Amino acid sequence: MNEAALKLDAGVADAWSMPLAEIDVSDPARFRDNTFWPFFERLRKEDPVHWCANGMFGPYWSVTKYKDIMQVETSHQIFSSDTDLGGITIEDGNGGNGLPMFIAMDPPKHDEQRKAVSPVVSPENLAKLEGTIRSRVGEILDGLPVGETFNWVERVSIELTTQMLATLFDFPWEDRRLLTRWSDVATATPGSGIIDSYEQKRAEVMECGTYFTRLWNQRVNAEPGNDLISMMAHSDAMRQMSPEEFLGNLLLLIVGGNDTTRNSITGGLLALNENPEQYRKLRENPALITSMVPEIIRWQTPLAHMRRTAKIDTVLGGKTIRAGDKVVMWYVSGNRDEEAIERPDDFIIDRARPRQHLSFGFGIHRCVGNRLGELQLKIVWEEILKRWPDKPIEVMAEPKRVYSCFVKGYESMPVRIPA
Amino acid sequence: MSLIIFIEHDGTRHEVDIAEGHSLMEGAVANMVPGIDADCGGACACATCHVHVEPAWLERLPAQSEMEASLLEFAPDPTAGSRLACQIRVSPCLNGMTVHLPAAQH
Numbered sequence: 001m002n003e004a005a006l007k008l009d010a011g012v013a014d015a016w017s018m019p020l021a022e023i024d025v026s027d028p029a030r031f032r033d034n035t036f037w038p039f040f041e042r043l044r045k046e047d048p049v050h051w052c053a054n055g056m057f058g059p060y061w062s063v064t065k066y067k068d069i070m071q072v073e074t075s076h077q078i079f080s081s082d083t084d085l086g087g088i089t090i091e092d093g094n095g096g097n098g099l100p101m102f103i104a105m106d107p108p109k110h111d112e113q114r115k116a117v118s119p120v121v122s123p124e125n126l127a128k129l130e131g132t133i134r135s136r137v138g139e140i141l142d143g144l145p146v147g148e149t150f151n152w153v154e155r156v157s158i159e160l161t162t163q164m165l166a167t168l169f170d171f172p173w174e175d176r177r178l179l180t181r182w183s184d185v186a187t188a189t190p191g192s193g194i195i196d197s198y199e200q201k202r203a204e205v206m207e208c209g210t211y212f213t214r215l216w217n218q219r220v221n222a223e224p225g226n227d228l229i230s231m232m233a234h235s236d237a238m239r240q241m242s243p244e245e246f247l248g249n250l251l252l253l254i255v256g257g258n259d260t261t262r263n264s265i266t267g268g269l270l271a272l273n274e275n276p277e278q279y280r281k282l283r284e285n286p287a288l289i290t291s292m293v294p295e296i297i298r299w300q301t302p303l304a305h306m307r308r309t310a311k312i313d314t315v316l317g318g319k320t321i322r323a324g325d326k327v328v329m330w331y332v333s334g335n336r337d338e339e340a341i342e343r344p345d346d347f348i349i350d351r352a353r354p355r356q357h358l359s360f361g362f363g364i365h366r367c368v369g370n371r372l373g374e375l376q377l378k379i380v381w382e383e384i385l386k387r388w389p390d391k392p393i394e395v396m397a398e399p400k401r402v403y404s405c406f407v408k409g410y411e412s413m414p415v416r417i418p419a
Numbered sequence: 420m421s422l423i424i425f426i427e428h429d430g431t432r433h434e435v436d437i438a439e440g441h442s443l444m445e446g447a448v449a450n451m452v453p454g455i456d457a458d459c460g461g462a463c464a465c466a467t468c469h470v471h472v473e474p475a476w477l478e479r480l481p482a483q484s485e486m487e488a489s490l491l492e493f494a495p496d497p498t499a500g501s502r503l504a505c506q507i508r509v510s511p512c513l514n515g516m517t518v519h520l521p522a523a524q525h
Contacts, residue, residue: 074464074486111492122495123523355458362464364489371525 004034004398011035015042024055025062025330025405026090028189031304032403040064040333049317057090060307060326061319064333066340066358068317072308072329073363079308079327081365082106083248086309088365089406090328091189099205099248103256103365113249114368116235120168120228121372129167133376136163137383147419149396151412156380157265164376165257170227171215182208183258186251192403193411208254209247216246228253260302261373263409265380266399267300268292270413271347273395278349283392286385292349293377298357299347304332304408306361331358332408391418421514425452425470428522437509443518444468444504454520461505466490467525468504469497470518479512496521 011030015023015038023039030036043050043064050062063069072079081087083104087094094104102113119125140159144150158180166176185204188194195201212229219225220233232238232249241249272279282288308327313320321327335357336344342351360367367373384393399413425433425447437446447455447468456467463486472480477500483491484506491501504518 070459070462070464074462107489111489114493118493123525353460355456356460360458362459362462363486364493366465366493368493 002398007033008035008037012038015039020047020050021053023050024052025050025333026052026055026057026060026328028056028192028403028405031405031408032401034401036332036405037336040330040336044333044337049319049321051319055090058092058326060090060328061316061321062333063316063327063329064337065317066334066337069329069331069334069358070362071316072327073361073365075314076106076364078311078314080106080311081110081308085311085324086307086326088306088308090305090307090326091406094248099251100242100245101248101252103252104248107364110364112237113241113245114364116232116237117228117249117253118368120226120231121369123371125226126371126375129372130375130379132167133164134379134383136160137376137379141383141387144417146417149414149416152269152393152395152415153262153266153399153410153412157262157410160265160376160380161258161262164261164372165254168228168253168257169215170225170229175211178208178211179254179258182251183254186255187259187404187407189404205247205251208250209243212247212250213243256367256369257372259407259409260367261376263302263402263407264296264300264373264377266410266413267302268296268377268381269393269415270395270399270410271296271299272392275347276392278347279392282349282381283385283390286382286389288349289378289381289385291351291354292381293374294354294357295347295349295351296377297359297373298335298341298354300408301332301335301357301359302408303359304405305330306365329358331361334358388417393417421509421511421516423509423513424515424517425455426517426519427452427454428520439509439511441509442505443470443507443509446509447504452520454524455504456524457505459505463487463490463503463506466494466503469494469521469524470502470504471498471521472500472502473517473519474500476513476516476518479516480507494521495523495525 025039048065053059081104083100086092087104102110162176162180165179184194190197215229216233219230224230224234305328310321310323310325312323338344360370394416396414396416400411402409420436423435423437433452435446435450444457458467459465487503487506491497
């Protein structure tokens, strides 16, 4: 038995033997080791809305079932996203940044700022972007080595999402890997290998702010353009933002456009390798890409959770939640809830209702870039199947997973394109 | 049963009989009317069943909830006749109603 399987077995034993009250599903080590699954399975069965008094990130409620998550999502008057109350991640202040951003605001301010940004991913803009994405995906794939093992995360997933982000910001091309770095830093917990301390995190986030302030100053004095910075600089709602809000919203767009798509590009290839019959079905019928893309996004769940803070006492799943309590919606668990999704642990590329999943969230904070993410994944798979129609790309070893209970993703994954 | 007419953005017309009490969204999905995504399954949580209701029929519809109004603000090209199809229950007084589908639900 390999090391990963042994760890999972130990995780299963722990999950079902430990007293319920001691279960803390937020431990980032279990996400790194991929051993967190049985803990959620037990909570869904025995205690779907679960109080943890001594969590690594403080006391909190875990919401683990699809219907309860949906109730929190659609009750934004009760469950606040406001940074000042704690924000949207289990770690207070949005991962220790403490910055305001529209995902971490309540109406009416949320609505104004979201509306300022959303035109960049309008259907018209996406149609314009499709050709650019396709040619960049093509160049990246054509540059891959055949017959030798390489890191898919580095060569494909990171490169593609970073290029896309640089395009959306009209960011200086030669500096684009800074975007990758800032995205990683913004969500990193000290000790994960990315940063060593919160001081370092703040310092790097400030560098990001300085860089973007320069771009902002250039664009605000120029004619309005179609990139995100220009849109923000020329929008009534966002022009008056404080420097902290500007930086917070930037980080939101960088992380939102980066980590999530990156890890779905990697996760999709992993899922197809773990389910070779699905990979065969896909090669025989590439039209299945349409339903496979949302299935990948469900199966991967690139953001494991979102957090809210109760503004008033309320009841959820029979439990009394007090004003001020931290409430974590575990999308990664709701997406495996058999009461909402048939055969939820299976990866099925031709599901009947594949778009019914929680990965984008629901309600007023539903992912603003969801169709752009889907478009990128669709093009990646169309171009892969064009180039290697009868040779599956092989995953050569277990991927290395990220030490985080928020970003559910991969640091590296060795793969080989058969010669 | 009430007859509801869905007109796609390209002009394609779909006439669908929907049983009383069912939502417009459920009727459209069950009858394969394209362009109604309904990702959230009718929870008023995603705005992917956006339709434009003809003015003559608007006043016969129940008022929008605060949630429906918020979600419609984020839908592309909202108009005075914008509604979410999952929030409209079919009743005899809607027999013959025409709704238009937007170019896209995103």
